[in-house]
Amino acid sequence: MALVTSFRQIQRNVDGFSLRVNFEDWIRDVPLPPQTSLVGFGEKHDLFIYPEWRFSFQTDCTDEVWSGTFRVALSLTEVVAWFQTKLMKQGWATIPEKTFIESDWASLKFYFPETTMRVSVSLRWWEDLKDTQMTIWRVTKHPLPSAVESIPDSQLALPIAEDAVREGA
Amino acid sequence: MVRANKSFPLVAILVAALAILFPLLYLRAPQITFVESPQTSTRYLADGTEGLTKQAALHLSKMTGGGSVGGFPKFEPPDDDPKYRSKIKSRSYSGQDANGWVKEINNFLKQIVERNPNMTLEEILQRQRLTPAQIDNFMDALRQAEVAARGMQGYGVTEETASTLQMIMKSLGVIPWP
Numbered sequence: 001m002a003l004v005t006s007f008r009q010i011q012r013n014v015d016g017f018s019l020r021v022n023f024e025d026w027i028r029d030v031p032l033p034p035q036t037s038l039v040g041f042g043e044k045h046d047l048f049i050y051p052e053w054r055f056s057f058q059t060d061c062t063d064e065v066w067s068g069t070f071r072v073a074l075s076l077t078e079v080v081a082w083f084q085t086k087l088m089k090q091g092w093a094t095i096p097e098k099t100f101i102e103s104d105w106a107s108l109k110f111y112f113p114e115t116t117m118r119v120s121v122s123l124r125w126w127e128d129l130k131d132t133q134m135t136i137w138r139v140t141k142h143p144l145p146s147a148v149e150s151i152p153d154s155q156l157a158l159p160i161a162e163d164a165v166r167e168g169a
Numbered sequence: 170m171v172r173a174n175k176s177f178p179l180v181a182i183l184v185a186a187l188a189i190l191f192p193l194l195y196l197r198a199p200q201i202t203f204v205e206s207p208q209t210s211t212r213y214l215a216d217g218t219e220g221l222t223k224q225a226a227l228h229l230s231k232m233t234g235g236g237s238v239g240g241f242p243k244f245e246p247p248d249d250d251p252k253y254r255s256k257i258k259s260r261s262y263s264g265q266d267a268n269g270w271v272k273e274i275n276n277f278l279k280q281i282v283e284r285n286p287n288m289t290l291e292e293i294l295q296r297q298r299l300t301p302a303q304i305d306n307f308m309d310a311l312r313q314a315e316v317a318a319r320g321m322q323g324y325g326v327t328e329e330t331a332s333t334l335q336m337i338m339k340s341l342g343v344i345p346w347p
Contacts, residue, residue, distance in 0.1 A: 011319065014335050041321070043261050049320030056345075065346050067316055100302040104236055107305050109347065120347035122309045126234045128258040133234075135313050137346040 008050055016062075018054035026051050027066050029090060030119055030138050033082045036072045039133055066138040076125040079132045080106050083121050092119060116141040214296050215284035222297060225277040228270050229310040231257055232317060239299055239307030264325015271318045271330050274311075278337045289342030308343060315345050 009020040023038050041047040051068035072079060080101055084094065092110035095118075100107045108121040122135045226241035235257045237243040246254040256262040262270075278290075285293060290311075294304045315338060318331040338345060 011322070013319075014332060014339070039260065041260060041267075041317075042263050045261065047264060047321065047324055049317060052316075052320070063346075067346065069313070069316055069320070098305070100305050102302065102306075105233075105306060107302075107309055107347070122313060122347070124233055124236060126258075126260065128234070129260060133260075135309075135316060137312075139346050 007053075011052075013054065013056065015058070016054065016056040018052045020050045021053055023051065023068075026068060027138060030066070030136060031086055031090070032070060032134070032136075033072045033074060033079060033086075035074075036070045036134070039069045039071045061144060062142045064140040064142060066136075068136055070134045070136070071126075071129075071131045072134065073131045076104065076106060076123055076132050079123055079134065080108065083108055087119065116143075214293065218281055218284060218293065219297055221277045221281050221284075222293065225274050225281070226307065226310075228273045228277070229307075229314055231262070231270050232267065232314050233310055234258055234260065238310045239294065240303040241307075264321040266325075267317055267321050268326045268330050271314060271326065271334055274314060275330065275333045275337055278341065279333075282337060282340045290338075291342065293341075305347075309347060311338065311343060312345055312347065 006025075007019040007021050011018045011020065026032065038048045038050065041049070049069045051066065054063075054065040054067065056063040056065065074082070087110050088094065091112060093113055095109040095111060098107075098109040104125045104127075106121075106123040108123070109118065110121075111118040117138065117140045120137045120139075124133045125131075126133060222239075223241050226238040227244050229238045230236060230241075230244035235244050235246060244257065246257045248254070256266060281290075281293065290308065291304060294307055299307065315331075315334055318326050318334055322328055322331050335345065
């Protein structure tokens with residue numbers, strides 16, 4: 001579980017909510033290449049999309065999703081090699097059948113063994129800007145506890161009701 | 170014996186006819202009864218779906234530097250409009266631009282949903298014979314547009330535009346993360 005020092009905004013979504021966080025609060029277990037920054041849009045490139053920490057309520061689980069859009073002044077090949085090396089060192093395993101590397105875009109997929117965590121890295125080379133744009137998602141599935149497990153022990157004995165019976169007697 | 174000898178030419182003709190016709194009928198049969206698998210056929214898609222997909226890809230291309238999306242033709246901004254070219258090629262588009270493009274994407278995808286009920290986007294793209302890499306690329310471009318739309322909400326992208334895209338993606342079985 002990651003903790004953030006502060007957040008910029010709470011957003012409601014169709015199936016949950018999300019927090020917009022600062023660049024500095026990006027998760028440590030999915031590192032970014034050196035010199036990475038937020039992508040800036042608009043004429044002055046001053047419209048930033050901040051990373052998002054999102055909770056999405058599904059019927060059988062809650063999805064916790066970290067996502068962010070970043071840029072780095074490295075070639076697509078360099079960025080692909082960086083992620084493949086760095087994430088493997090961090091314990092992530094690649095999913096070869098879902099990994100695609102083309103001349104101007106790439107899609108890399110990783111999972112963390114024995115957990116429900118996976119990471120998707122979507123890369124695109126911007127020729128005019130000479131940078132690579134990275135959109136990254138880290139998804140963790142939190143299964144719903146069973147009905148019995150979800151009731152705290154203190155509530156199973158119904159102590160308030162018992163007290164009421166005793167007081168009445 | 171005499172009777173057998175008289176019927177011999179008839180039997181021989183029948184055998185010869187069968188020998189000629191059997192391979193012809195046998196080889197023709199698959200062509201007559203063969204039905205293409207839904208996974209590889211385009212005939213099960215509603216009319217106009219391919220054109221709508223191409224248009225959606227063209228608008229997604231605007232948000233990816235004018236690169237090809239899903240193997241469809243890329244968007245090439247006009248050379249005589251440097252400001253517009255910069256919006257596309259240098260990522261200098263505004264929230265209002267993104268709102269307009271996402272609205273167009275919503276419009277095309279909505280028509281695809283209406284014409285092909287109960288089909289996922291992945292199935293629709295498979296039936297257009299896109300490769301797994303092209304399908305992945307198309308879906309990723311759509312997810313990136315969703316990330317951009319929600320990130321620019323309040324900065325030119327309206328809540329309606331962003332939430333409509335989310336709902337259409339849900340109808341098409343596209344979860345917002347890969």
